[in-house]
Amino acid sequence: MKFSANLGFLWNDRPLPDAIRAAKAAGFDAVECHWPYEFPSTEVSDALAETGLPMLGLNTLRGGPGENGLSALPGRDRDARAAIDKAIAYADAIGAQAIHVMAGFADGPDAKKTFLDNLRYARRSCPAPITLLIEPLNRHDAPGYFLKTTDQAAALLSELDLPGVKLMFDCYHVGRMEGDIVTRLRALLPQVGHIQFAAVPDRGPPDHGEIDYRYVFDQISTMGWQRPLGAEYKPSGKTENTLGWLDCTEAC
Template sequence: MKFSANLGFLWADRPLPDAIHAAKAAGFDAVECHWPYDTPAEDVRAALDATGLPMLGLNTSRGDVSAGENGLAALPNRTRDARAAIDQAIAYAAIVDAGAIHVMCGFASGSDAHTTFIDNLRHACAATQRTILIEPLNRHDAPGYFLQTTDQARAIIADVGGPNIKLMFDCYHVGRTEGDILTRLKDLNDIIGHIQFASVPDRGAPDHGELDYATILGALTDWPSPLGAEYKPGSDTDATLGWMQRFG
């Protein structure tokens, strides 16, 4: 079984190139990130080349974080900004050869938001052959986020209709909102593009909490790409990696 380190949380106290080297030293098979845009893409590319790790994915910009924004793609009347964020992510992904781009929809509701999200996702799918991911966020951590459930995500993917749009299945978010992780993984297998994990409910390392990761990860031994460790270490990242020996 292979694992990817999400550097939005793991070794987040280090510059991104240094975090990539730390992930390699810890035995990860790949890396992924949240918003790498403050780091020159060429520096990230150099670290990836030096370590041999692939970059699995990155997120589109959240927008104006100081104003509480958490994505733009479902916000009516923000299409220009949303597409600029998508284009920025595509350009960065091209330099670091990221396999996927997670398009963040933001806080919105209603039919106008749905139509806006669909239109912006179609723009993203047409603009790149890389995988476009959408991810439901749980209502506890992100109340008001437009995309909240895997059923909603499936309907949106069907509406977009592009061959390169997939679901980011985060066991943490699905666990907090829907539960029944193994059934949801099986039912959604045909549209899943990437899988992430963390403990429930504290989003810590997967060695405690409500989800039995020995069982969940054991059911994913045939998953073809690295599984994303996207958890909050709460301390030194290296001190939390005992789960890799247990599950790997």
Template sequence: MPTFSANLGFLWQELSLPDAIRAAKAAGFDAVECHYPYDTPPEAVRRALEETGLPMLGLNTARGNVTAGENGLAAIPGREGEARRLIDQAIDYAAAIGARNVHVMAGKATGDEARAAFLGNLRYACERADRVGATVLIEPLNHRDAPDYFLRTADQALDIITAVGADNLKLMFDCYHIQIMQGDLTHRLREHLAAIGHIQIAAVPDRREPDHGEIDYRHILRFLGILGYDKPIGAEYRPATTTDAGLTWLQAYR
């Protein structure tokens, strides 16, 4: 039976992060994950996790100057110092709350210099994460939701992972993004399984609840079971109305 993680970057946004963790437990999720928790004291998050018994699967590095349109710094040449401060912040926060994964945001960039910057920052991140037993994730984002983002495809991510050569660097396989950019999800899941650290789902093309649209997630979940994938699947979607009103998919997919 598949298990699911509530992505609290999108779900229960009207609640504080500790209360969103409690809401996820009440709704029947098996784990939680988040985006940018840094405005919440880690002690409050840890208390909510201990109270509910839910694991926190991961969090993202901060994006930088969001007002200026930044979406991560790790692949931006010349900003390695800033990027590594954000990596340190994320890994320290993850360690404080017991999170397993840190997603390093690449940012808007292109070309060989950007790739070199990303490789260097990922090597730094992997070394830092290894000290606390954490995994570093990288995630391809689609060109509609994240224009000009450096990392676009699973193939590009696998090339980066191979080049870095760290055992604790994995692919965040977001079915929503990869369907838009490449499609052929079952083939890619099978071929890339050993490199995958986390899988996320949302409807395509509207990024709403994963019970409609062009991806048959019942098939995807059955296929993952055949492959032996047994980690919680991240529900990273934008609710059509309220989070609670849209949760009928959760029990149906079990």
């Protein structure tokens, strides 16, 4: 099993290029991030080249204060598409493999139409090798977020019916909203572009909580998934002190 360090949470006390180097030293196979835009793309590219780690993905901007994405917000198309353009340019510059198009806080048919229209814009604008991802967020952490469940996301992807637009399946969010993670993942696997994980319910490292991740990882392996899984958890204290699970997946 291969793992990616999500540098939005892991080693987020240091500049992104240094966090990439730390992930390499810790034994990760890839990295991903949230919003890297404050760092020059050349510095990030240099760190990726130095370490040999692929950058799996990044997010579109959240927007203004209190916002959590723009692409499903009616009347905000100009802002949403500017955020999409910015993400595409940065992803292309650093060789990122995917962009998470953040929907934002919205609901109803107008929000659905807006989100689909902006995803179509993103797919037209984005180089073919870059995958676009959409992700349901649980109602405890993100009340009012447009995408709430994997069923909703899967239905949108089916309606959209565009190549290279996939589901970000975060075991943490699914665990908090729906449960039955392995069954849900197996059913949705053809639509999945990336898998992430964290402990439920505290979003800590995957060595405690309600989910037995050794079982989950084993089941994902039997499904034939070969891409790195994204460690998107919140460490309490230094990241290095929370990595016992990483050794355990190989040796325990």
